[in-house]
Every structure is written in C-alpha cells, then in structure tokens.
Amino acid sequence: MTLITRRNALITAATGSGLLLAGCTKVRFGDTLTGSAGFQRVLAQAEAWTLSSQRFLLSGGAMAREYSVADISPKFKANGTLYPSGEDYEDAVNEEFARWRLTIDGMVSHPLSLSVAEIRSLPARTQITRHDCVEGWSAIGQWTGVPLGLLLKTAGVLPQAKYAVFHCADNLEGEPEKGGMQAPGQYYESIAVVDALHPQTLIAHSMNGKPLDVGHGAPLRLRVERQLGYKQAKYVQRIQLTDRLSGLYGGKGGYWEDRGYEWYAGI
Numbered sequence: 001m002t003l004i005t006r007r008n009a010l011i012t013a014a015t016g017s018g019l020l021l022a023g024c025t026k027v028r029f030g031d032t033l034t035g036s037a038g039f040q041r042v043l044a045q046a047e048a049w050t051l052s053s054q055r056f057l058l059s060g061g062a063m064a065r066e067y068s069v070a071d072i073s074p075k076f077k078a079n080g081t082l083y084p085s086g087e088d089y090e091d092a093v094n095e096e097f098a099r100w101r102l103t104i105d106g107m108v109s110h111p112l113s114l115s116v117a118e119i120r121s122l123p124a125r126t127q128i129t130r131h132d133c134v135e136g137w138s139a140i141g142q143w144t145g146v147p148l149g150l151l152l153k154t155a156g157v158l159p160q161a162k163y164a165v166f167h168c169a170d171n172l173e174g175e176p177e178k179g180g181m182q183a184p185g186q187y188y189e190s191i192a193v194v195d196a197l198h199p200q201t202l203i204a205h206s207m208n209g210k211p212l213d214v215g216h217g218a219p220l221r222l223r224v225e226r227q228l229g230y231k232q233a234k235y236v237q238r239i240q241l242t243d244r245l246s247g248l249y250g251g252k253g254g255y256w257e258d259r260g261y262e263w264y265a266g267i
Ligand SMILES: Nc1nc2c(c(=O)[nH]1)N[C@H]1C(S)=C(S)[C@@H](COP(=O)(O)O)O[C@H]1N2
Pocket: 076, 077, 078, 079, 080, 081, 132, 133, 134, 168, 169, 170, 172, 187, 188, 215, 216, 217, 229, 230, 231, 232, 233, 234, 235
C-alpha cells in the first residue's frame, strides 16, 4: 500500500516537473513582459526551483493527495466573499485585472511586483486536490498556478522570516449565522515559510482549466493543500514576509483566526 502510494507520488512528481518545463516554452520573449526585472529574475530561478522541489519529493516529503480528472467535482461551492465590495475591485474586473499586481515584500532581499499576465507566463504546476471547509463541505478541483516557492526563492526570503502573510482585496462582511463571533474585516491569512515553500503551494490563476472566476478568488489565490479551506486566501494582492503575526490586523494570523479559529488548520 505504502509502495503504491509512493509510486503515485513519484508519477505525480514527474508530471509536475514536465508541466514546469512545458510552462517555460510559453514564455513570451520580445514583448513588454521582458521589461520587468522581477519577472526575468523569477524565470532565472525556475530550474533551481524544479530541482529543489524534485529533491523534496524524492526524499519522501509529505504531499497532499492528488486526484484524477474524473474526480473533479461538477460543482465547487464558492464560499466566504463571493464578490469583493468596492469600486476598486469592480474596476479591476472590468479591465480584466490588467493593472492588478502581486507584491512580495517585507523580510525579503528583492521585493517583487508582478502583473497577472506575468504570473500567467511563469512556469506552472497543475494539481487536482480536495478542498475541505470547516463548515463541513468538501470539493475536488484542479488548480494551476506558479509555485509560491519559486516566487519566494526569487524574492530571497531573509533567514529571520517565519511567516508569509497574504493580504486580500475583500472586506468580509459580518455573517451573524456564524455564531455571532464574526465582525466585518479585511480578509487575510498567513502560513509558515516552510509550508509556503512546499511544492504544492501555489499562487493559482486557473481552476479546472479556466482563469479563476470572481467567486473563487480572481485573479489570484493561494492553494496550500495540506490545510483547511479558510487558509486558501482569495483575491491576493500582497504577500508580506514577517517574523511575527502580532501587530497585523487582530494579531492571530488570519481573518478567522482573529475570530477564534485555529491558526495551523492542518488536514
Ligand atoms: N479573500 C478571501 N479568501 C477566502 C475566503 C474569503 O471570504 N475571502 N473564504 C475562505 C473559506 S472559509 C473557504 S472554504 C475558501 C472557499 O474558497 P472557494 O470560494 O473557492 O470555494 O476560501 C477561503 N479564502
């Protein structure tokens, strides 16, 4: 049994790296994208990242289970914020996220700022995983995105950084039916740097082969597959590397954590 599981993991590993290489051929040299120094730096790191994630897999690193295309849920519920309020997000939708940037800053040696088009052009990983929400529902979906580890290697995480904090575009309105514990607030999340570097941790731009829709977090969301649904931050705009969570929002490392939920939320 263990052997079979292990074999599957290795096959997954091989497929994963194939995708990484295939992703490289899609890079559009000679257009405006080459103007971005950050984008070029990420590309230069891609091979080193492929090697390091392969090493992780071969050394038996724990992977979340991956499913087949036939397992994809016909309906994947959207939960929490379904459409961020405010004109800024509405404008961003109308202009197809042309001016949306993902910033990586804080305890890094080279802060990065990438457009959605740049992120879409980077080497990608595709994985089919099960999403588990604490509210008691699960769904299997296929996610495609750039490994967060590749972005973090490029940004150069400083040794003292312990957490990656994801700042989202939505203010989640109060939902009284959730026990009255919930007050409105900016959605955010955080994970440990070691989980951010895991090969299945992605900044996803596509779901089931299509660009993310608004309900599921367009244009960019986190997938951190060994943790619960509320860790999977949608509408991500900024990733901040830090050595402490106190002082950010409610200080407990996430919107739901600030309202009493567990921080690690492993599955
Ligand atoms: N920005 C943001 N991210 C979020 C939420 C949210 O309300 N806002 N809800 C979380 C919860 S509780 C779950 S279960 C998943 C739902 O993801 P989905 O809408 O793609 O199903 O997103 C998580 N990430």
